Amino acid sequence: MPDSGYVHSLFSSIAERYVLANHVLSMGMDILWRLRVLECVSEWRPAHLLDVATGTGDLALSIKREFPEIDIVGTDFCESMLQIARRRGLEQTFCADAMQLPVEDGRFDVVTVAFGLRNMENYASALQEFRRVLSPGGHLLILDFSMPRGIVLGAYRLYLHRILPLMAGWLTSRKEAYAYLGQSIEQFPRGEKMLQLLRDTGYLNPTSLPLCGGIAAIYTAEQSCEPNATSVTG
Numbered sequence: 430m431p432d433s434g435y436v437h438s439l440f441s442s443i444a445e446r447y448v449l450a451n452h453v454l455s456m457g458m459d460i461l462w463r464l465r466v467l468e469c470v471s472e473w474r475p476a477h478l479l480d481v482a483t484g485t486g487d488l489a490l491s492i493k494r495e496f497p498e499i500d501i502v503g504t505d506f507c508e509s510m511l512q513i514a515r516r517r518g519l520e521q522t523f524c525a526d527a528m529q530l531p532v533e534d535g536r537f538d539v540v541t542v543a544f545g546l547r548n549m550e551n552y553a554s555a556l557q558e559f560r561r562v563l564s565p566g567g568h569l570l571i572l573d574f575s576m577p578r579g580i581v582l583g584a585y586r587l588y589l590h591r592i593l594p595l596m597a598g599w600l601t602s603r604k605e606a607y608a609y610l611g612q613s614i615e616q617f618p619r620g621e622k623m624l625q626l627l628r629d630t631g632y633l634n635p636t637s638l639p640l641c642g643g644i645a646a647i648y649t650a651e652q653s654c655e656p657n658a659t660s661v662t663g
């Protein structure tokens with residue numbers, strides 16, 4: 430799993446170019462994927478939402494634009510990413526490690542994490558921490574890269590491991606950052622493995638929605654309706 434010191438220095442160094450690089454390298458698809466997240470949020474209509482690993486605030490800001498009535502807080506452990514999020518209009522932010530959030534139990538109705546969990550040192554510990562801050566019956570949503578299946582897999586690996594680091598080196602001057610991206614995507618649990626991880630960390634009713642043929646996926650899961658149900662079951 431990723432080393433958090435490396436991940437912190439990586440995002441600190443690319444913060445200023447992150448938004449542009451993100452949209453170019455995903456060919457704008459990240460914008461469409463965030464629209465799918467809005468559909469989930471519109472079903473749940475939370476009063477309080479925490480966007481973990483909010484980075485430069487893309488997801489939190491798009492939720493805020495669509496649902497101005499929701500109280501949205503963004504958190505990240507990289508202050509230089511958060512500074513950009515604030516500059517772009519995200520009003521409520523705090524700097525913290527996602528595995529130790531300075532937040533009371535059950536504070537949020539929804540926790541979202543886009544392209545963040547994959548970068549964390551321990552996926553299970555992070556998922557348990559998100560569950561701790563969810564209210565009874567609250568919802569978790571994870572948006573992240575995945576790997577497609579079938580004949581496109583070879584072409585996708587060529588893009589991920591050869592073409593993308595070259596383009597990223599040109600856009601961010603940190604080619605190795607995007608070599609790391611490819612490795613982290615290969616290692617990140619996908620499909621049934623992620624659903625099992627969610628069950629093992631105590632979530633209910635996990636679902637997965639592959640996007641763009643499996644290049645990305647949205648996972649959702651629920652906190653138990655019992656108050657203080659934060660023990661791990663699996």
Ligand SMILES: C[S@@+](CC[C@H](N)C(=O)[O-])C[C@H]1O[C@@H](n2cnc3c(N)ncnc32)[C@H](O)[C@@H]1O
Nearest residue numbers: 440482483484505506507526527543544545548
């Ligand atoms: C790829 S960016 C995603 C940013 C944003 N969610 C988006 O969709 O554009 C990953 C973010 O995760 C943050 N991150 C990684 N590990 C973290 C941790 N342990 N605690 C808090 N933030 C973390 C990084 O600082 C970075 O801002």
